[in-house]
Amino acid sequence: MSTECPEPGPQGPQGQSLRPGGQGCPPPATPVPWSLPRWRAYVAAAVLCYVNLLNYMNWFIIAGVLLDVQKFFQISDSSAGLLQTVFIGCLLLSAPVFGYLGDRRSRKATLSFGILLWSGAGLSSSFISPPYSWLFFLVRGVVGMGTASYSTIAPTVLGDLFVRDQRTRVLAIFYIFIPVGSGLGYVLGSAVSELTGNWRWALRIMPCLEAVALVLFILLVPDPPRGASEKQGEVAVGGPRSGWCEDVRYLGRNWSFVWSTLGVTAMAFVTGALGFWAPKFLFEARVVHGLQLPCFREPCSSQDSLIFGAMTIVTGIIGVIVGAEAARRYKKVNPRAEPLICASSLLATAPCLYLALVLAPTTLLASYVFLALGELLLSCNWAVVADILLSVVVPRCRGTAEALQITVGHLLGDASSPYLIGLISSALRAGRPDSYLQRFLSLQQSFLSCVFVIALGGSCFLLTALFLDRDQVQAWHPGTGTPDSEDPESQGLLSGTSTPAEDP
Template sequence: MCVESDGCEIEGCGSDEVRTLSGSMSPGLMPEPDLRPCKPGQKFRAALLRCRTPAVAAGILSFGNVLNYMDRYTVMGVLTDIQLDFKVTDSAAGLLQTVFICSFMLAAPIFGFLGDRFSRKVILSCGIFFWSIVTVLSSFISTEYYWLFVLSRGLVGIGESSYSSISPTIIGDLFTSNKRTMMLSIFYLAIPVGSGLGYILGSGAKDAAKDWHWALRVSPVLGIIAGTLILLFVNEPRRGGRSRASISCSSWICDIKALLRNRSYVFSSFATAAVSFATGAFGIWMPSYLFRARVVQKMADPCMSGVCRSTDSFIFGTITCVTGLLGVVIGFATTRFCRKKTDRADPLVCAVSMLGSAIFICLIFVVAKKNIYGAYVCIFIGETLLFVNWAITADILMFVVIPTRRATAVAFQSFTSHLLGDAVSPWLIGLISDELQQSYATSALWQFLSLGYALMLCPFIVVLGGMFFLATALFFLDDKEKADKQ
């Protein structure tokens, strides 16, 4: 017998009722006299409740994260066209990402505070609806108002900040142990996959419509769908999986002080900033760098007007998708294996992968001048190693931070990683490139070399991030034990 929560009987659910040999229904299975058939609306609600499982919620949240990063990097896939259309320099183009990240990181602490105290799925849905609408509207901005286009990216950053700050904490409350690591791996797989799809979507929509503005009009439709699915199918889990009586919220100031005393959290946040610096710089400048390499090798003509060649954005996006998948899977499998050997496996795996990534990132700029395909190979290996730590870093946070501080912890880690990472790197790399180009006679070769010299800053920052992960390993067990006791 199937019974709805309000006491009505759902028709068609009693197919497994048992009758006695005399044909009468067993007394224990007779329908209760106060039950009544469900109305159509109640049946729909019952079916909806059956679909609200932790796995479904994690899948929807991961889908939303894909769209989050897809929208973010769609602009990067058509950056050369934007520069030509608005007639802006490398440093001015870099402001698009810098303004986006600045608004993203400034809004993160606010959403972290709200996420630890109010309905998280409502905040997520409102954030998705907001950035989707702003993205569509930004595609209609005239070329005379570049400042308005830059401002629109800042507003999109506010909307996406709500999602990135809160959604991992819901998954952290729905699952535990290795299951949580696996689900967070799937969730953070959306970062490289979504980023890569952003390049592919941007270049593909531009080529199909012969107009880069259409690149900004596809992902918002999917965003509206994702926001609606979150409202319908994602349950609001109790923070830490416990009752409200057994775990309570402390003041926001106390949360911040506790996080600053958490050494594993602080060092892993600095390491995450190093990752953000490299991925932010690569995300906006690597397609342009590869295109300039093709021009130097006489494989392509310089783009002076019209619709620019999008092959490199498409290839880089595809590489990012594949390496993201490999990196997250390798990170999950390696960490799960290494946990049998040492309890410090999580930060140590991150440190080794970061240091290995720095080697291949350096090789990109060595081989790109002579062999574009060799550069693709180095990018593939370097990004794979860099993406190994995405989900592991989130799991480290879940281990060393108590449940009622997790949204705040994720938000402030996002704030610091963006403040010291990709809020700075796109603009800084563009500025260095512009300064180097002004120092010598401008040519296709020097445009390529100047951008390459600027990007050489990235592997040194990645090595620094590896050092921070090693420091995290020193304090990881002590901080994890403190969190478990609390």
């Protein structure tokens, strides 16, 4: 009769029984490090970038056909503005849920469900008749829920496919599609509406593109173990899970995450205010200069929205590339390069934005130049802040961390800044004569609050730099040592090879 081998305990096998013939129990199997061929990783990244493009096109496709939507459903401007509020509100409510699922369940299955959810909701919204405008608002919220899944989980998948320098470059490309997708949402909506004569076809074309994206995602994107790009075997091969409250407490003690999230919130505040109010500000500046007649009857035709949209796309692409490449190169000299670059760009944005505002009544060309420069500097940070989060948070919490950063950034940032800027402007106008000059000056002076907020954001990233080294050590090698960028196992991750462990 043979002797059963005991199950290994927490500290290894509790004694070793002998089989007949003097043979001992075989040693427990060592988990094989997860690896992926380089070409597979880049194909997966390309698919994720394509889906990200469609994700942000969904954010702004309604804005491209907003006047048509208003006429079709017979809704006022305030109700039309509520469409984006419902979209962002549902995104905020569902982001923590998807973050929780992304840390504990299959990320591929969760993302597939999210893509299916937002594409199905978008298609169904194109068949809603005018008496059911409330249903259109509701379905728009469902689209926001679907996009929350992707914004929350997709960066963590990229973080587990690529090692440090490669990850920075890939994230830069991934975040380029935020401004590109936003601009193409405007273009696709308005172009399809003009070509077909029916704005609803814009919502029917998008699901066709998203169906292709879903098939490519299922076939070509793997679901890497959490922490696969770092040497954290206990996490990558299925380490112990933690509760959501425990994850939140950990993130609250992670000062690099806290301060960088506040910096991202400041960026979102200014970006949201510019995206909503800058075209109107530039339109009224042209009226003050006598280059544009005042708008007495809606809809108001203005070229400023198209100019600002094109400016956003171009500065977004250039800014993301420059910021990511600067961070990649400067990290070789200074390990705190990423938060320092973010702080420098935001502190430089403040005077650019100030000059764009104060020079608008005097010289419109200079205002455009400084506004474009400010947007360029803002865009330098989008990929870098994502890399900061992935480097200072342990893999088991990254989905939750992305969700919390998205929630805080949108709630205190671009979800509130347009309303606050408008509120300040209305308060200033209340005590002034009703003229176009005074309307312009009120909006100009309310915009100055953005200068103060963006300077605060730069200060938050300076504080992030103080805690970065400590939090990176805890995230990459909890309690064991320091990060090692030359780790052979990490370097072999993408090539499909790994360094075999030495026999004891």
